[in-house]
């Protein structure tokens with residue numbers, strides 16, 4: 001095998017380790033499967049039944065936002081996992097092995113994708129049960145799921161960097177909450193952003209989370225009929241804007257995280 | 269103070285370790301202040317020092333985890349800075365805290381390491397089973413590591429370092445925090461490795477451990493060497509053993525110190541109501557000292573003759589007791605009792 005082949009094999013071995021953990025660690029199982037399921041059902045019945053959107057179903061409108069929020073929070077696994085590995089000395093063991101150094105971080109972020117596919121599958125299933133429908137074709141739907149996974153994958157790289165920067169699981173958890181919570185709420189995830197106060201509205205309109213949510217809704221055909229077309233470029237070109245952000249985030253944070261990984265202090 | 273010969277390039281050989289003038293600073297803290305180490309192939313070097321002495325820093329440099337600020341090191345024929353990958357392919361590291369994934373089983377841990385060493389699926393699995401057998405972990409092989417005892421984790425961690433049968437092994441405080449029984453088991457395992465011809469660098473806070481396992485011992489403090497030699501040479505410097513007496517009342521402390529001083533080398537060390545002092549001549553000297561204390565009217569609560577510990581080495585070589593680095597101590601896991609477990613109690 002050549003270098004690249006080895007790097008993939010190493011990354012695969014690392015990712016495999018994290019997948020084994022879904023079965024072993026109840027917290028991961030809950031976070032990957034139970035919580036997303038609960039969110040879909042809860043949002044559908046609590047908000048979805050009490051709020052009306054003219055020309056469509058609020059329940060359907062909510063699903064795209066719920067998908068986006070859940071998957072983005074999934075990136076926390078990478079941060080927490082790496083911080084935990086640092087604390088326990090597992091990173092030092094990996095760093096003392098003759099493996100492709102970036103494989104550990106690549107493998108870690110790749111396992112987020114696997115976790116996220118599982119979350120997405122269970123959420124989509126639950127969504128269908130509570131009345132969500134994909135009103136477009138298979139290709140569009142797959143593209144929608146793909147964009148959600150891609151954007152969440154990009155966020156994993158931010159969390160990888162954070163996890164290697166602050167080597168404590170608690171700090172990563174808090175940091176991720178403080179960043180991800182506003183990012184996913186000051187957006188069009190749960191309410192249309194048009195009615196927000198101006199500064200928040202502008203933030204929400206250019207927030208990539210809004211774009212990925214908008215893209216998912218469009219691709220699933222969940223935009224209520226009669227909704228006015230978006231006024232800003234970011235939401236008019238939601239797919240492209242999501243792709244751009246994903247590319248930029250990975251381009252910035254992947255090198256940062258790998259660089260950081262190579263220089264992790266050994267004794268603490 | 270020590271009979272050290274300056275390390276020369278020839279002495280380490282292709283399968284050994286040789287470090288010259290290693291320096292590492294963390295801000296204002298000088299973790300290593302110019303350390304030289306030589307481990308000839310097939311031998312065991314014990315790096316002995318208290319918490320914060322710089323042991324882990326030295327290990328980290330030699331295993332390519334951090335780069336030194338100055339100095340050079342060649343491990344198994346490869347330079348740690350210029351060719352870290354080659355070093356990694358030839359070493360096995362077992363760090364200060366068992367670095368195993370506690371949610372995976374023992375087997376899965378070793379299997380993963382084997383795959384990362386590119387043994388291939390089948391060989392990684394076979395090697396994992398073989399090591400589990402060798403380290404008496406077969407029964408626990410398919411249980412998650414979080415159900416393991418401290419000693420079992422340590423053995424698994426050591427097994428992980430051996431997956432690729434590296435010629436050079438580096439073990440950072442392999443028995444710190446273990447109970448005496450687990451410690452003995454681990455010593456047996458390490459002795460077995462040495463018999464098979466591994467080159468071994470072992471750090472420890474226990475004089476007894478260094479004595480049991482190492483051919484040569486380097487004692488370090490504040491990042492620099494303070495003594496070097498075989499266990500016998502060090503003991504000769506330290507005077508082999510020491511007496512320890514505890515008193516009934518503080519009032520006798522002064523008299524006791526003066527009497528004990530006549531029988532020991534250096535100044536007796538006082539800690540609460542305990543007077544400790546390096547002596548030679550074993551039970552004979554102790555008996556004489558006890559008689560003298562008795563006739564001076566000193567009331568004794570307890571008397572012991574203890575084998576040399578790191579504390580004694582420090583007391584003699586530096587004139588002070590080894591101090592834990594505050595930062596290191598607060599950061600470290602369970603702080604071990606540096607006193608030797610064995611002591612020969614003498615009835616009064």
Ligand SMILES: Nc1ncnc2c1ncn2[C@@H]1O[C@H](COP(=O)(O)OP(=O)(O)O)[C@@H](O)[C@H]1O
Nearest residue numbers: 265267294299319320321322323324325595596
């Ligand atoms: N990453 C680090 N950042 C700051 N100081 C450190 C770091 N690692 C070690 N030190 C300091 O360097 C000194 C030596 O530490 P270490 O090598 O861990 O000692 P030992 O392993 O002998 O207990 C200590 O004073 C410790 O506090």
Ligand SMILES: [Mg+2]
Nearest residue numbers: 323324325364
């Ligand atoms: Mg240490």
